Amino acid sequence: MIVPMLKYTFLVFYKEYDEFLHQMQKLGVLHVVTQDIELSEPTKQKYADLQTLEKTIAWLKKRPAPICRQTIEANTKEIITDLINKQNELEELEFQQESVKKAIQKALPWGNFSAPLIKSITNEGISLNFFGTTKKKFEHIQNRFSTVVQVSETGNQVLFVHINSNGQTNQFDAEPMQLPAESYAELEDKLEAITKQIKTINETLDCYAQNCINQLESEHKNLVQSLQFESILQNTQKKAEDKLMLLEGWVPKSKTLLLNHYLEHEHIVHLWRKARPGDKTPVLLRNNRFSKLFEPIGAMFSLPDYAELDLTVFFAPFFMMFFGFCLGDAGYGLLFLIGGGLYKLKAKTEIKPYLSLIQFLGVATILFGAISGTFFGINLITTELSLTAEIRHLFLNPDKMFNLSLILGGVQIIFGLFIKAANQTKQFGFRYALATCGWLIILIGSICYVMLSATEIIPENKLIIYLILGTGGFLIFFFSDPEVNLFARIGKGIWDVYSTVTGIFGDLLSYIRLFALGLSSAILGFVINDIGLQILGSSKILGPVFFVIFLLLGHTLNILISSLGSFVHPMRLTFVEFYKSAGFSGGGQAYQPFETIDGIEEKTNKYK
Template structure:
């Protein structure tokens, strides 16, 4: 449910405005209405500074510091500059070290030669030319009497030097190679120096991570608070030679009594009104304990627009069932249910809602595991268990599970159309929902006719079906857009017929993924059990040990992989198929009150 909002306008004398804002911040109920005002350079600099603090904090928090390090006391500005500088130095040194290691690897076969000696020989008319060739070929070159000396041998490859005197002709079959620019010993020293510098920088950064993050966090919080006040001032209109301050904001209807009490005791003039259709209204959701667990899932796509319905309470049961269908193993669901409950005992309060969500998803998984007859990869339909013999006929085989996926999909699509009609009625009026109701007449009427005629409750008379389609089609064709003339309505209605018919069939087929994912999860579990049984029979002593280890690893991986798919695909069905058929527009702005979770003692 979307909480109703009221728009407040405050008129405050400029000398009292600072104290007024501090009290407003302490209340933490007013979402400041944004004006189309350009952001000043001063505020932009603060945002840049805030970004730098966040980046430094994230960088330091990722460091795994095992031992404490001492550090000198520094201001936040000194810390942020030093962290940024050392981070840059560290990146440059790591690139340099990688390059030096590559050079050292190439220079190692050459040993610790002297570049100065090579240059002296060159001045005396003696050139050293370096080659690489196979060992057999080198033997032939050596036997031919060429002045060559081996430098190194690696496997079948020989690196050697040809001593050229007085620019004599060199005619040997070998691959010429370049001498490394620096000898190995020099590179070793440079590698050591770079490694020592990296170590020193890491020790300094570790000390900051251990002892100085709180300084950066405090400054970040101060900056955020300052920017919130700046945002209020930026959205304050100044009148009467800047002596009258005018501020507008949105307040949830349920929180207005506390605000009104404060305003009555202050000297501010104020008035409030209900939201208008063209207002940019923030959205605050209020759902029951069950539906609230699914709000983070819905927010991954978008918050609803203030004027439309909040679909959280409507998609929550479907999402839970779809997750259970995709995972579809009663044993896995039991682990979710028990594991979530046990972890709640030690978890922090902010994580407990997520654990409750996991428990609900686990309960749905148990349900569909029972329906499909799957328990830790064991197929209860084909396995001869005494406990399940009497109820084996109640389990659904793959064909029936396939049909169940389509039935659930059809139910969600039709339910979405009902919600679309309700949304259209709420936003535009009943006449704008008649086209959607026409589709509901066609779909529900056709389904009822087919079911009842096959059950022989009504005679098989296609005239009845044609009448149902004609009635629904009338509303679709002539009420697709009541705001335009009849010819435009018919044109839009024809397009609506084409797009909806093709769209609904495509949407319905998308729900086959529920069956496919459930089947794949069950097959993987079955394969793990089958391989495990083969391991069990391989050895009387080690067989049982490896059997248990393999089952634990195999089913753990299956749970992780299948759970990911079981979460992503129902989310896709919700955001694409269900939201589309429910006419979800979205794009709502989150309710973010001024001063929420902030200390407001600071002056402006």
């Protein structure tokens, strides 16, 4: 659910304003109303410094922390400057290192030649020409010319030099090549020198990581707090020749008691009111322990608008079921349930909610795996097991699972229409929800009529279906938009009928993906088991070993691949089909109170 918000307006004398802001920050309940103000250059620079600090801290935390006896005494600006310089120098040296390594590979076949010696030989009128060719061709050249000397041989490639002292030009069936500018030994020395420089810089950076992270984090907190105050001051309106400071902000209704006590004790002039239509009211969600686990999933799309309903509690059970349907293997679900529980024993506090979510998804997977009769890729419907003999008839075959996916899709779409009607009533009034109620009458009435008449509970009577369609159609055509005239309403109603009918069929067919993904996961598991059994029978000694290894690797990959699809596709069904049926608009702004950095971190960890 969305926590109700109250808008507060404060009027404070300018000499008391700084103390007032500090008290507001300690209370940590006020979400300040911001205005479209151009940031000053100093403020922009502070934001740039903040970004640099965050990147630097994150980069240092990734480095190992060996024992460093060197102490670093410098201010934050000097540390940042030196770190940036050393990072740039390190990148340049690493680039040079790679270049030298490539040069070494090219120089290696030519050996440790002496460039001065070659130059002196050339000065004596003796020319040295270098070539490369195949081994067979070189044997032919060597038989013809005694002035040819092999330098190296790598596989079928031969490098050789032709010593020419008479000035004659000889033609060889070989590729002319250039001698490297530096010999192998010279490049090795250069590589060693660069490696030493890199090691020295890394040692210095490791010392920074050991000694300076706390200092940088402290500076980060101070800078964030400074920017917070600057933001508040920029969004403060000055009245009465700058003698009075006017500040507006939002406070959750559940947190106003402590704020009101402070305001009354300090005699702060203030007004408050409830949120009105058109206000940019921030959104704070408050759900039960189960639904809260799914809030990060909903936040991937958008927070709800303050005026509408929070859909987290409504889509959470469906998302859980759809995940289980897509994965659809009771064995895999059991691994999720047990693995998440065991990891909880040693996991950090902020990770535990995610592990609880995994366990709930595992429960749903066990349920749908039991319904479809799949356990670690074993088809319990066709496999002759004494344990499942008495309950085998309860498992649903693929045809029934296909129908189940459509039924679940239809239930969610109709449920979404109920929520849409509630949303429209909450935001605009009941008459705006009458058209949606018309669709509910048509859909639910038609389904009930077909089911009751098919089971002969009621006789077939076309008058009943005409009454259902007429009642629903009347609401759709005449209440599609209560604010326009009658003819415009009918026109909008006709368009609503066309778009809704085509949309519902398309949305309903989208739920077939639940069946398809569940079937593919089961088939992959079956194929893994089948190949594993073939490996088992291939050898009496090694067969069982490779059988176990293959099953572990195969099912692990299947779990990873299938889990990804089982997470993404239910999310797609939620954000597209369900949100559309529920009339979700979104676009809500998150509630971000003005508070101390320690308070923000504490709440962040608590939320996680």
